Amino acid sequence: MLKMSKNELKNQYQHWFEKVYKKSIDKFPERCKTFKTPSGAEVNPIYTPLDNDFDYLEKLGLPGEYPFTRGVQPNMYRGRFWTMRQYAGFGNAEESNKRYKYLLAQGQTGLSIAFDLPTQIGYDSDHSLASGEVGKVGVAIDTLADMETLFAGIPLNKVSTSMTINAPASVLLAMYIAVGEKQGVARKDLEGTIQNDILKEYIARGTYIFPPKPSLRLITDIFDFCTREVPKWNTISISGYHIREAGSTAAQEVGFTLADAICYVEAALKKGLKLDEFAARLSFFFNAHNDILEEVAKFRAARRLWAKIMRDRFGAKEKKSMMLRFHTQTAGSTLTAQQPDNNIMRVAYQALASVLGGTQSLHTNSRDEALALPTEHSVTIALRTQQILAYESGAADQVDPLAGSYYIEAATDRIEKEAMEYIEKIDQMGGMTAAIEAGYVQKNIQEASYNYMQSIEKNERVIVGVNKFEAKEETPIPLLRVDPIIEKNQTEKLNKVKASRNNDKVKASLKVLQNAASGSDNLMPHIIDCVKEYASLGEICDTLRGVFGEYKENVVI
């Protein structure tokens, strides 16, 4: 404990600041007038106990205990490392299946499926709007047949699978369950995550289909269904990642993500679900940006704030309901097209921040992602970055090692406070859907994004290789190309499936789904029936579009 009184420290600090520090910078001016994090928060030269209003037990506690500031497990990575999970998928199911097997053979411990945009927006590969997009940013899935190919030779009881799918999450989960059944794997043994977070699609990512109300119904149907049938499944991954990628600050990332989470919890409670039955399956997804220390503080602040919200606002009783478990991806928006090898270093520092911040799983970006989808070689470097961090750096051997740093604790407090202010503002507006409709969230993100970009344009912030240390000649690196023939092949495959299935049964199952959607049934069992008949994703989504309508973006500039 402090031997010195706070007053004494205050006096000494003031003396130091005026007489020593200021004198020194008069002689040797500092590099910048003010030092700011990428989020625009000003950083002092030093932090002391004066910056920490420190009640250890209340603010930090112990790992695995409320408020989980120090982590959700008692021993964190001393037991098991975080799950190394590289987001991958491109072209058709055969090619992606090959990449997954390669990644598993390289020591990756979980799968993460990237779907192409038509799949994410509920269009089949032969839809006119799908033209040019099939297989581009992920794998194209039209029917259960594609999903069977995607997981051929990968036993679903041996891997955990994360699927980045939102508006049609029910459909892809239904297909996964059906593939499991064909492999002889029971629903209760399936492990994985669906992103299933529609609010951030309206805010930042853009792959929405339906308006908020029916979307929230689909989401809470999944909560309900999985609680009973697929208990190990993470039913949602509430994502700050894309909010940050769209240009938000660190505090906005936490504030808006937790405000989204509050909206989902409220929707589930309204449906009659019991808090402590579904809350433990909620998971989160955050971004690891450039500023190492601010990012560590962000992860800690998010954990503490969520624990408080769940306990005090919603009255959660179970510890597991209060734990914020999260996946992290390094920040794609920080990667530069110039000197792409520099991105390897950026990613390594970002990965370090996420591990020091206590992530449960991690995707490290590849060096070439500002140019194209990553090649196998680039993905391997990214995975090795995690393995070196895990096995060699020592960062994983100690739980929450930065706790107690005057700066880290002050930054954690600051981010928690700012995030809470956003949440309160959104509450006042009537909750997240109202705040999105009013453009409040989008506007805040855009302002932050604009300020950040301007600081680079004005050379107030240096991006190595972009506005300093530019290279004249750049060594080209080989890029991954998705063969345009895939679109044609995928369409042919879809036609074949449509010709060989029992089309009367397909129609009947879609009709049942349509009726159920008009009523209040849980839609999951009906969607499972549809996919088992090889109804296509587009057909299922079109059926739901007919009942629910479509969301229209509120363009905010």
Place this chain on the structure above:
Amino acid sequence: MLKDKKIRVLIAKPGLDGHDRGAKYVAKALADHGMEVIYTGIRQTPESIANTALQEDVDIVGLSCLSGAHNSLFPKVVEELKNKKAGDIVVFGGGVIPKDDIPFLKKAGISEVFTPGTPIRTITSFIYKALNIETAPAEQFIKKLDHIGVAVTSLDEGIKLYAEGMGLALGGVEEVPEQKVKVAFFKVGDTNIELLEPTSPDSPVAKFMEKNQGPGIHHVAYEVTNIEKALEAAKARGMRLIDEKPRTGAHGKKIAFLHPASTMKVLTEYCQSC
């Protein structure tokens, strides 16, 4: 094109890609440069983009795509515009686009392609060039060469040289605290020589001499008729400004500096008497 008419730009997102950060940034930054900008929002078809371009009577269309579908979508927008007899509308693009694709896109009628990290001034100068815009020429603002600034280590020695050595008449000595310099003026015909001695080690002039390894010509200053407009014109042409807004210099003049990076390494000052 007439210089007084505002340039109308359509920023559009063709295809299913939802990454709109870059598109929105470019839209807002171009608007800040005084252009009239319309942003479509995401998920537009090439046809709807062409329709909007016509309805809004734009001069130029900027397409953004980060999903890899650019080779298929961008040329379709050009085609649609041609079909609607609006082939004169310039189309440019940006996003995650491999270098190897750029020649194909240019052949397909995309005038320019900007990849991540492109400064906004590169885009504005492209737009002015592509539209053949006669912006108000800079000469219109510039009245005359106001002075040449010469950095010296000692003002006394400098005065000795110019007054005694060359026989010029000393116009006066003044301290400009804002710039941390002491200044001496000599009238030379219609213009002046301005000697600058730093008053503090962190004065910009001190830093200049450090880099220059001694005294030397520090900057060239032009008197302009309207400094705010002159700066605006320079910026619109893609030049970088050190001072976005004029501040006070010697003689209480309004002054502003242009960045040497965009003036071929010569630090350039605009000034206007009040």
